[in-house]
Amino acid sequence: MTHREIPRSVPGERRESPLRGSHRRLRAPARIAALPAALLPAVSHADYSWNFPEPATPLARDTLHMHNQFMLIITVLFVVVFGIMVYSMIRHRKSAGAAPARFSGPTGRLQWFWVLVPFAMLLFIDFILMGIPAFHAVLYMEDTQTKADMVLKVTGMQWKWQYEYPDSGIKYISTLATPRDQIENKAAKGEHYLLEVDNPVVLPVGRKVRVLITSTDVIHTWWVPQFGVKRDAIPGFLRETWVKIEKPGIYRGQCAELCGKDHGFMPVVVQALPEPEYKAWVEHKTAEQAAAASSGDRAWSKDELIAQGEDVYAKNCVACHQANGQGLPPAFPALAGSKVVNTPLLGPDGKLAPDTHVYRVMNGKPGTAMQAFKNTLSDVDLAAVITFERNSFGNTQGDMIQPAQIKALR
């Protein structure tokens, strides 16, 4: 991910991003549908998009097409119905000399006919004109399994996404990469402000990917607008959807369900690669993960663990417990001087004991945002972050735990 720093607004220059609306490529119906909106005062060089971003999957294309048709239908309905009303408001004014009629309902067959025709038309629009394409679109959207080439498992957690490739065993976490300074307006905002991550999820182009979605804590929603895909991540249940990306590129989206404090800061970034490059990426990532796993078998020094732990802390813990370890009490307790951090690592028998430091990090605390990190962090990362916490923020336990010990405790 490149961090190209650009000023907020350069007159005369259009910033291009994949999320940008594709209004120049719209079909005719959409142009007409967008007309009333286009009458709003618009500055030509600013970012005004009138429609969905450019579709990148067949599903998104289907959705955009249907959306454009429906927008056209409702625009016509709006113009016709309120055209009649406006006509009446001009013609049948008291000041225009109108004398009020006294009718209060249809009289005679002809009037009944004219009264019922609009409703017959509406029935046709609802259940035929809109109803039939909508029916097919639902079946298409929900068909996650036919000819699926691979599976991606997405797990939402406060406030990051975990991606897992069951075929190759690859598994990693993806978090917001936008620096805090940009969010707090201390630095110029980058081009992909809030829509950039450290590890994007990588998918092959042209393959149907069945996406399984779940969550470890609260409900999140995985949404990439250009894929036409939005599905809730529900703790304890698997939901599914599918994508088949047509073009290589980087696609950006966000969590769409309010999931707590940093709901606005857990973007989804997908990097779509052509098949050979994707295969190379899988090999590279598998080797990298194997190396990381085997590094857990050796003995680590305390300094190594603390250095690694600082990094892990910055990615996984800082949102709640804060960079200075002071937390945001009472929801997010401080680690500095914390009772849990300053207990012995384990129980007296050398095993996990409730409310000890290792136990809390591995198993989390139910009913709070503190999640069970044994599901998402490796042995090395767990050992590192625990050791880091015990020797930082004024905590002076001085001890450490080895990755091998964590492995044995799992």
Add this chain to the structure above:
Amino acid sequence: MSATTLPHDAAGHHGEHHPSGLMRWLTTTNHKDIGTMYMTFSMVMFFLGGLMILLVRAELFQPGLQFLKPEFFNQLIGNHALIMIFGALMPAATGFANWQIPLMIGAPDMALPRLNNWGFWLLPPAALMLTLPFVLELFGVGDGALATGWTFYAPLSVQGGIGVDFAIFAVHLLGISSIMGSINIIVTIFNMRAPGMTLMKMPLFVWGWLVTAFLLVITLPVLAGAVTMLLTDRHFGTHFFSAAGGGDPILFQHLFWFFGHPEVYILLLPVWGLVPHVLSTFSRKPIYGYKAQVYSFIAIGVLSLIVWAHHFFTAGLPVPALLYFMYSTMSISLPLAVLFFCWIATMWRGAMTFETPMLFAVGFIVLFGIAGLTGLVLADVAADAQYHHSYFVVAHFHFALFTGGIMGVMTGVYYWLPKWTGHMYSETLGKLHFWLTVISFNLAFMPQFFLGLAGMPRRIPDYALQFAEYNAISTVGAFILGFAQLLFAYNIWKCIKGGPSVSARVWEGTEGLEWQLPSPPPHHSWDVQPTVK
């Protein structure tokens, strides 16, 4: 129908026995006093909820975090919704009901006056419950108010702080208040109508409220149950909404929206009932399709009970359920179209003038039309995957609830205020208020449709750069909209204090019992019951 005549000791009954000062308002059982209190409470909450959302819009004026921490932002959005829905819109509708139903059906008062008093006086403690956690946080107690959005979705609400508990109890109080109010309205309508006023001669406003009252009695207990289950999940170790204990987070969404969708119509039906009266008055022509409108109210009420799951299409429902909820939602457009048809047909070939209530009624029809039409599109499951949880939905339901709800309430206020006070409000200020409201509303919410289409999720305190321009416009619109409402409050206050006197009929084209009483009506209306032919 019982032609009840109250034991009235003839003359000198008017306004003699009630205490004055604070005790008058605390102990009153008079429908007009209670109506006035409901309206006043509603106005206060309207400004409180508005203030909250102006803070939110100020934060969203530009990308980056400027004024609010995300935790506080989340508290503001949810409480804005709860306060606007339960504090501003529902009490305003109940205020209308209290003032108007006895006048319109020829009853001396509501059927259950003490219940009526209690129903109102539950509201201030409930409002206090909702807002107290904001204050407590300043003193270091708890971590602020409800931060889950007004929908309380579990498990986020299980995780939340004391704000959730306060909000649960507030919802309980509000629910009890609304159920009592509804029972009162149902009993009044069924027992206290003037001789000769059959159900099918009842004013449409009363019909709208009758359907509303039934919806409230049916759905509020479900909400109360859902939040109670949430409370026990939070504190007593149950697992209704936790998969780890055999529960299901989606169960909460089913229960919540079984209440939540009818709630939309609870907010709108009283307004749909009053708008035809206004259209008929200022078109100087009878209401068109009275029976069709009554049947549409009932049809919409029934349909609203069976479409709830369209609020969570993205939660992953089975295909048959998706199809059922899609088509049942679309079918609401039919009775709604009947209403639009009748409203426009009422205007057709009338002799229209455009005083402030008429302007608001027409503005309501057009803008609410946008809410209806976008609702039709939202019903479509596959397209909904793009709209859902996005600003498109935010724009859609503000077109429904601000223009359909609040502007409808304003229509009613301008229409009936001269009747209630005996004075005419300032027409110039009223018209200025209308135009400022309509223009700034569109400035605030039209861009949100496009934000949603471009992919901006709702309920985020900060956003990517491509959303900046629309958000800036929206914030400007929201601030004008907010400040324009001060004109509304000032106009009402001025009208209560004085102004040109009005006749009993107030407007040239009025029809109905309430216009036979003097303006303002006596403290006890209809000592002698009128007879309807």
